[in-house]
Amino acid sequence: MTDIPISHFLFVSTALFFIGMYGLFTRRNMITMLMSIELILNSVNINFVVFNKYLYPDKLDGIFFTIFIITIAAAEAAVAIAIIINLYRSHRSIDVETAEEMKY
Amino acid sequence: MTASQIIFYILAAFILGTAIFSVTTTKIFRSAIWLLFSLIGIAGLYFWLEVEFIAAVQIVVYVGGIVVLIIFSIFLTQQSGKEMLRPPMMRGIASVLAVLFGFALTYFLIYKNDFKAGDKSFNWSVSKIGNQMLATGENGYALPFEVVSILLLAAMVGCIVIAIKVPVEVSSTGTKEQKQDNIENLRDKQIVEGL
Numbered sequence: 001m002t003d004i005p006i007s008h009f010l011f012v013s014t015a016l017f018f019i020g021m022y023g024l025f026t027r028r029n030m031i032t033m034l035m036s037i038e039l040i041l042n043s044v045n046i047n048f049v050v051f052n053k054y055l056y057p058d059k060l061d062g063i064f065f066t067i068f069i070i071t072i073a074a075a076e077a078a079v080a081i082a083i084i085i086n087l088y089r090s091h092r093s094i095d096v097e098t099a100e101e102m103k104y
Numbered sequence: 105m106t107a108s109q110i111i112f113y114i115l116a117a118f119i120l121g122t123a124i125f126s127v128t129t130t131k132i133f134r135s136a137i138w139l140l141f142s143l144i145g146i147a148g149l150y151f152w153l154e155v156e157f158i159a160a161v162q163i164v165v166y167v168g169g170i171v172v173l174i175i176f177s178i179f180l181t182q183q184s185g186k187e188m189l190r191p192p193m194m195r196g197i198a199s200v201l202a203v204l205f206g207f208a209l210t211y212f213l214i215y216k217n218d219f220k221a222g223d224k225s226f227n228w229s230v231s232k233i234g235n236q237m238l239a240t241g242e243n244g245y246a247l248p249f250e251v252v253s254i255l256l257l258a259a260m261v262g263c264i265v266i267a268i269k270v271p272v273e274v275s276s277t278g279t280k281e282q283k284q285d286n287i288e289n290l291r292d293k294q295i296v297e298g299l
Contacts, residue, residue: 003106003108003109004109004112006219006221007214007215007219008112008116010211010214011116011211011214012116012119012120012149014207014210014211014214015120015207016119016120016123018203018204018206018207018210019120019123019124019127019203020123020127021202021203021206022127022199022200022203023126023127025195025198025199025202025203026127026191026195026196026199027127027188027191028189028191029132029188031132031136031174031177031178031181032127032132032135032188034174035126035127035135035136035139035174036127038139038143038166038170039123039126039127039139039142042142042143042146042166045146045158045162046146046149049150049153049155049158050153052226053153053155053226054219054221054222054226055219055220055221055222056222057222057224057225057226057227058222058224059243060228060232060233060236061243063155063157063158063228063233064233064236064237064245064248066158067158067161067233068248068252070161070162070165070166071165071252071256072252072255073165073166073170074165074169074170075255075256075259076259077169077170077173077174078173078259078260078263079259079262079263079266081173081174081176081177082262082263082266082267083266084177084181085177085180085181085267086266086267088180088181094181094182
């Protein structure tokens, strides 16, 4: 169990975070950008659980933060998809470049 | 190298590989399926860490809820087999460079820092989590629990308000285009009234 150094877990979560950032930079489709955000949130969850387990094993705060992040991610995905579907109804497209009049 | 270590590295490679496929493939439906595999791999990592409760929550909420929601919205908004445009060359190169530098900096800082491992053993149970979640004293999470429940209620009401269809008042003889026009007129009227 303890034979894997903690930096290897952090390698996985850091790499996952930056893969999500890459997706956020290159994609212009709203649904795929939402998927990248889910990847980023998951990398944060891995960090919380690993820190809780290896550095502060007598506490449970990392697990609570993970549970709250998962809850908020579900709510966020639901609201985002409602907005995307509404945008598709009025614009016939879910590209972020075509949604520019929301600025004004 | 023990079997447990080998399983960890296989899981890590699986998570990262499927995540990379998920952000680079040009077909949106395949992207969602790769994301599904990546989330299952993360649930496997939680099982490996022996926090089975979080693994179960991960599978129920992410794999069973969010990915299904995303696939539904893909079917509602576009043809699933359609190719998405590749990003322009300059943007791709700039993104790769930015991401690589960010990763190198962050991992350098992590590598330099020596983490002091706790000496106790990690023991959790669902009853401990539940008791602390609803405790009001020190280290209790009753207030965040209530705040999150209000947030979920607000998100549910907000989704219904955003996605609801505007009721159409049109005679049954009107054609489809007329109905569409009426919807737009109704929306404009509502916006003006709102202002």
